[in-house]
Amino acid sequence: MGYSNQFFKALGVGADNGGDIATFAKQSGVPSKKLKYYNEHNIVPTGNDLEGILVAAKITELSLRLKMGRLDKDIIEAIRENADSILPLIKDRTPSVESPMTSITLEFETVLGRLYKGDCYELLKTMENDSVDLIFADPPFNLAKLYPSEINDKLRTEKYLHWCQEWIKECVRVLKPGGALFLWNLPKWNASLTSYLEGMLTFRHWIAVDIKYSLPIQSRLYPSHYSLLYYIKGERPNTFHPDRLAMEVCPKCYGDLKDYGGYKDKMNPAGVNISDVWTDIPPVRHAKYKRRNGSNELSLKLLDRIIEMASNEGDLVFDPFGGSGTTYMAAELKGRRWIGCEIGPSDIIQDRFALIDKEREILEGYRASINSLFPRKTKLEREKRGLWTCESVKIKKQRGLFSEKG
Ligand SMILES: C[S@@+](CC[C@H](N)C(=O)[O-])C[C@H]1O[C@@H](n2cnc3c(N)ncnc32)[C@H](O)[C@@H]1O
Structure with missing residues (x-):
């Protein structure tokens, strides 16, 4: 793949030649360190740096942008207008023969799902157009x-994004019209991927899932949320039934944490509307299953919520990056058909399925705590303490005793 040193190549500077870089730095008035930064991140310089660089390299900004593959709206417009004359110059990059499924093997299957071993891109190539209802993807984050699996998790930025685009394009192809695609990643990567997805799918949400994912870093804000992108194919989702959440109460005294003032009677007894900021997804750390600690396992609660929101029983769910198999477990427990893939060892996933009843208990625990403003235990505790419940407000209203202060 041609994703290296695009900046230096465009300038005719040898990326491995310190002398070359130093000379160009002198000519352009841009320090070597900064030139290396532009090259490493494939960033088009602006302002004085750009002016100095264009003069020193004797090229135009258009030429620089084209050679770096950084196309702004004006260039895209020009390409669009001249598409017929440009087309013969660009060789067709679509492989002419379907690549055979060489190294994909079926690892194990359940009544509802199949797990394959191998590269998800190869597996995707064998999947039919418009065949999957929901796709959730949690790729390696290039950290x-x-x-x-010993995959290379330290690719150059451009290469990583190109790799993501390859499997995303296939995911979009296999997604049913009205189907949903969820992408889980660091905000940094998902921010770049949105512009790629924009031309193919319809944006629904950027969901911020509040989980701290690294230690505080000096001179940065504390990274505290993962990005969950939610797109659909076409205009309208086939399925959208988000869960409703319980009202947040003090874990000790069960009192209100927010002032609902005179609106208590307007609160939906089925729970609070879910927003695009999720603060209740726990990080997964196992004391018991030590081997699963290194598998980047996501919470079953997260996958339960996504699958519930965007699929129905019997629908087909696909996750290209198995890890510890959280998506497959959630899909199986919720009666969805599923297809999975993992390039590395998958014994962790199989071990997990051997203990499926334990996972069912966990899932049932989650589900018992949602879709009600006050789940059973909270309601009992509030009644004991004389705190308002939906029923008490209703009775007060019937008797004409309900006031602004409840
Ligand atoms: C971030 S983890 C997924 C964790 C998973 N969501 C869970 O909750 O357990 C990513 C996984 O993708 C696998 N992987 C990386 N590249 C792959 C590829 N090209 N095809 C299939 N699996 C791949 C890695 O081995 C790793 O187990």
Whole structure:
């Protein structure tokens, strides 16, 4: 893939040649360190740096942008207008023969699902157009992590994004019209991927899932949310039934944490509307299943919520990046058909399925705590303490005793 040193290549500067870079730095008036930064991140310089660089390299901004593959709206417009004359110059990049499924093997299956071993891109190539109802993808984040599969998790920015675009394009192809695609990643990567998705799917939400994912970093804000992108194919989702959440109460005294003032009677007994900021998804750390600690396991609660929101029983769910199999477990427990893929060892997933009843208990626990303003235990505790409940407000209203202060 041609994703390296695009900036230096465009300028005719040898990326590995310190002398070359130093000379160009002198000519352009831009320090070597900054030039290396532009090259490393494939960033088009602006302002005085751009002016100095264009003069020194004797090129135009258009030429620089084209060679770096950084196309702004004006360039895209020009390409669009001249598409017929440009087309013969661009060789067709679509592989002419369907690549055979060489290294994909079926690892195990359940009544509802199948887990394959191999590269998800290869598996995707074998899947039919418009065949999947919901796709959830949690790829490696390119953080130089060591995976049991020994994949390269330290790609250059452009290469990582290009890799993501490849499998995303296939995901979009296999998604049914009205189907939903969820992408879980660091905000940094998802911010870039939105512009790619924009031309193919309809944006629904950027959901911020409040989980701290690293230690505080000096001179940065404390990274505290993952991005969950939610797109659909076409104009309208086939399925959208988000859960409603319980009202937040003090865990000790069960009192209100927010002032609902005179609106208590307007609160829906079925729970609070879910927003696009999720603060109740726990990080997963196992004391018991130590081997699962390194698998980047997501909470079953997260996948329960997504699958519930955007699919129905019997629908087909696909997750290209197995890890510890959270998506497959949630899908199985919720009566969805599923297809999975993991490039590395998958014994963790199989071990997990052997203990499915334990997972069912966890899921039932989650589900018992939602879709009601005050789930059973909270309601009992509030009644004991004489705190308002939906029923008490209703009775007061019937008797004409309900006031602004409740
Ligand atoms: C972030 S983890 C997924 C964790 C998962 N969501 C869970 O909750 O357990 C990403 C996984 O994708 C796998 N992987 C990486 N590249 C892959 C590829 N090209 N095809 C299939 N799996 C891949 C890695 O081995 C890793 O287990």
